[in-house]
Amino acid sequence: MKPVLYVIQPLHEDQVQALAVDYPQYDVYTAWQGLPAERKADVEIILGGKGNDSDAIMAVPNNRLKWIQGRSAGVDFWDLAKLKAAGVMLSNAAGLHGDAIAEHVMGMLLLDVRDLRQILTLQAKHEWGRDTVVQRPLAGQTMLILGVGRVGARVGQLAAAFKLNVVGVDKFPKPHDGFSEVVPLDRLPEILPTADFIVNTLPLTPETTHFYDDAFFAQVRPGAKFVNVGRGTSMDTQAVIRALKAGKLSNVYLDVYETEPLPADDPLWQLPNVVLSPHVAGMTPKFKTHLLNEIFLPNLAQFVTNGDLLINRIV
């Protein structure tokens, strides 16, 4: 039987058909139409999905899985060691989300300095309330970005357009457009108290798990703002809540959480100085097209030629 290209990431119908036409050596199945149980063993390539999807394939005896193309920059959804041991390649979608996440971060910052929540409250009450809206310019404030990869770099570049002073912290610091400096981790204690806005774009690794803990927030400037568009588990949520209640943090803007979806009974929902978005910072209408054109199709062409990958190979 022909090997299967299993598409879990939602695509447009014409995009799926193009795959089937251009790669007749594969049978193309989509998760939304369904993968018959008897074809699981033939899945050679998975586009999208998470660990449980590939686990289900890898659990089948004599499966043919060779390559997983993720749809996110994050790869914490998979057991990388397990993939390596099984000889399964993994590539991610790093590089696609930077513009959207940068726009989302600026949206959060502007919500903060333009007092958007008060504006929405007044509108709901049909109240003019002009004197109750408190606004400040972004210019001259300091933004600290932790993790200056493609996402962090784009966030900083956009922030600089607003005359924010942008500083980065990274394991492997390099100069970046718009950043006044990018420093190694050992300078974090020196830089952290100068930050008005602290933005997390770190990937989730054992080192970054609960990185944002009580010890971290003890060093921030009182009244600082924390923005998380990286991974929820990088923050100790209870420590964030403690920092808010103690006035160490004045406002918190979260797009990621330790548990997603965030359960309805989670205390975060009710905190007054927290704005929650449901892990949408990276969403862009052009995502499917970008994922295919910039990452998956180039990788697929290479893969069928010599079994290797061109871009973003992680395992």
Next chain:
Amino acid sequence: MTKKVIYIIQPLKPENVAAIAVLAPDHEVICAWETDIAPERLKDIEIIIGGNGPFTNRVLDTPGHCLKWVQVHSAGIDYLDLPRLQAEGILLSNTSGLHGRPIAEHVIAVLLAKTRAIRESILNQGTKTWNRVVDYDDLDAKSMLILGAGRVGSEIAKLASAFGIKVTGVNLEGKPIPYFDSVVLMDQLDQVLPGKDIVVNILPLTAATKHFCNDDFFAKLEPGATFISCGRGPTVVTADLIDAITSGQIGYACLDVFETEPLPADSPLWTLKNTLITAHIAGQVPHFKTKATAIYTENLAAFLKDGTLARNQINYANGF
């Protein structure tokens, strides 16, 4: 001989007043918030800083008045008796340009509030709802038209272009302005308006711009376009605006100025779908008094030297 008076009406800080006074040792500086000016001194007022229509007319009505120059504290001048000031040859200047950066941040803020589904997130947060099925969009590669392209428009274009937005300006001069991809004359509006994703109205209020944004105007928009109004309320016909929003011709309306301000609680605008109301706050400038004083002192120095103004002088023919 009694000194001529510089009469400051809009409150300033003591250091701002001192900066003005030190330039004009031969004038008496009177601050309206400290001293009620005696009627017999009205004829001595040569310069008004701040001001309003009725008071300016009162001075002009005073026999033997010596008023030469009115420097208002706002960008708008539509509240003054312009024909009268022009007829009497009074110099007029404003503080246009100070508001550029705050207005630019406002424009980007209200755009991102929609494209990043921030309004929805806040509403959903109120009901503890995790909903990822929201409309999101990119600002990158969007097209923007700025009606009344000048200093404020340039600040908007500067920020917009950082997001990859293409910006076209329309004004009475049609000459290039920094950060705009193109600037055309008002009478070419019909050529550049169709197809624009975002239209920003920052027109000043003049005889020519009153009720400019009406049914005909809205009919030419790209269906579903975003309309941001930050200039003066009366440049828009409110009833026509409501029709355009209700029909979906305007997909997202961000209104900061209105024909009546404060906007009455019973105005239908408050509850229109896809409409964000802000209370004429887009142009709030921190440290405004000190920034405005920089304009006042620059103009005062020029005026005392040779009777001219250095910046922000109003052209009566244009009305701005």
